[in-house]
Amino acid sequence: MNTLALRRIISSRKKACAKNSFSAPLVAFSITRALPTENSKSTPESELEKITLSSNRLRYPNKRNSFDITPPSNESSTDLSENPIQVDARPKQNNFTRPSGAYRLMKNSIESTKKTVDKYKEYNGAIDLSSQIYRQWKIGDVYAPHDLHQAELSKYRLRAAPTFDMFDVLNMNPLEHYRNFSIMSEWMTPMGRIKPRKETALRPVNQRRIAKAIRRSIGIGIMPSVYRHPEILYKDLKRYESDPPKY
Template sequence: MSLEQSFRRLAIRSKPICQQCRRSFATSPATRQQSNATAAVADLFSSSASQSTNTATASRPTPSTTASTPSSESPTESPNFTLARSAIKLAGEARRLQVQRQLALDTERGWNRQDLERQAAHRKWKAGDVYAPHDLTSIEMAKWKKLRRRSKPKYDVVDQLNLKPIDLYKNFSIMSEYVSEMGRIKHSNETNLRPVNQRRMAKAIRRAIGVGILMPSTHRHPEILRIENKTGARGY
């Protein structure tokens, strides 16, 4: 083997080694930059953690100091509390200004008929009622608004007493309990009867009206009407 062939073999073998060297040289700055960046971030985190621990230990009071002197900072002096208090104050002032503005507009506009009708809608007026101007004020109307209605029964009377409404159509005192002042059958919301018993009671009331026990227009018993006709006193 000659020297020329051996040199050629060395040249051929050194080619991949040179490529690897070039590749390593080309990629080494990037990896070095990445390692430097990660090291810097790690140093930053470690320094911030050490600072937080130092501040926590410095701000932590000792038992002797807490026992000797009370804390100067109160929860009311925190920035979150002051922001919440200012927000509540602003909301209350805005609401109060709106109410005052509405009152001023109402006083400038004056009262009209619709306002008075809306105000007097709580009282059920009847023909012949005597009233004073003071009775039309909002204070008196609010009293009528607070009056409680007649409480409806909580139980089904027909089921509790085991009654048959169709057999009681002659008893006008029972029938009149389920008829309104205008001669109409009351709704089940007022009678609190089951649907079956409500239909039975309605059938008994219609039979009583058809027979003449309950007059359909006056919701009065004929005997009561006869007595009123004799005495001349009519309450309807």
């Protein structure tokens, strides 16, 4: 065999081996970097990162990482085919649980207040009607024809107490009318005492003024201090005598 030909064959084999030895590591390196095998183990740094993420999710469930694209557990994934604007949809209602004891106390207090208001309305209505009722006759009562007279029956009629200040309505000052015995006698009892504010329904200022006017009238001798004025007694007597009976 020619030595020159043998040298060419050997050199060609060396070049082929050199090519194979140079290209094989490149292929193996690219495969291992692009597609890792199942048997490849994860590094400790990646495991530590996974543990930290899971612990943060447990500790702060409402706080999300800026790189976390997973939907939260309480929110359902929306369907892209659905219309986001639902016309017939009802708004979300939150159910607030109330303590049974506090709710029961509040309910009982409201019911008692309503009952009190109803009773107060009935009482006011009864007072308004009772002022129009005359003497109540019962079975077995003995009466004379004069007892059926209007003047006699009016004595038994309940007089409704005033509910407003008369001097404020008429724009009057009681101190200016201390000489008028007819006005002064309206704020006095038959025994000459000044009526209290509970019966007169006057404001505190006007109550003090009418009391001062009555004392001034008694002090100068216009009003008696222990009985009604004689002019008023005489007027009542004439009214009883001249008023014809209506029954």
